Amino acid sequence: MTLQATDAPALIDFYVDTFGFVVAARYGDGDTVHHAQLNWPDGAGGIMLGTHRPGAAWSRQPGTAGAYVVTTDPDTLYERVLQHGADVVRPLAKTDYGAREFAVRDPEGNLWSFGDHAGEPTPT
Template identity: 75%
Template sequence: MTPTTSPTPAVWLTLQAADAPALIDYLVETFGFVQTARHGEGDTVDHAELLWPEGAGGVMLGSHRPGNVWSREPGTAGGYVVTTDPDTLYERALRRRAEVVRPLADTDYGSREFAVRDPEGNLWSFGTYAGTPRTA
């Protein structure tokens, strides 16, 4: 794997948004997600994909469509994103005036992390904890 490539995500966080274009812009500009796909016309986003630049995670999102089989209320999701540099990311979030719900701090389980609420109401936690390693 080179610095410009990463494995294709196998698990995606999926979101629906009242204002999908604004949420895409927020995630790209505030945290550095990379938009790799966007389908739809005008302010309607049928499907968009954002990759996390530090690893193999991603977000799929689109405009909220009540009554669809795969419909959830906007602002009801939460996600955890692993970062190697939470301090710099936290400062970036503060400069972008993100709504901080948990300031940057060290945890008792060895992570350094913070949490914010996006403009749709979803909760995002960014930290160094990469999970418990898989055993054979």
């Protein structure tokens, strides 16, 4: 997943403090982030993000993304996001397919859903 942000340094801090992402790389000058890599500590995967640059070849409007992140412990993560005052848009609950999930909106407006449903295996 790649994101662009109006205030990339603040968004990186939010993802690290509130969600628990780990900064693997961050390049830029001052408040401009040219590229950052944040890894998800609960398994494979992560996100790339940087400062929004209107008119660039790879430009998207900040705050329009949505993502689902698999976590082995949604209850503990939910408590963490509550402690950090995240904007919860769907409280932690069990789904009809047996997962425990919740959703939040980040400071830029992106929607994040976290849960323990890793998906179904690929049919053979």
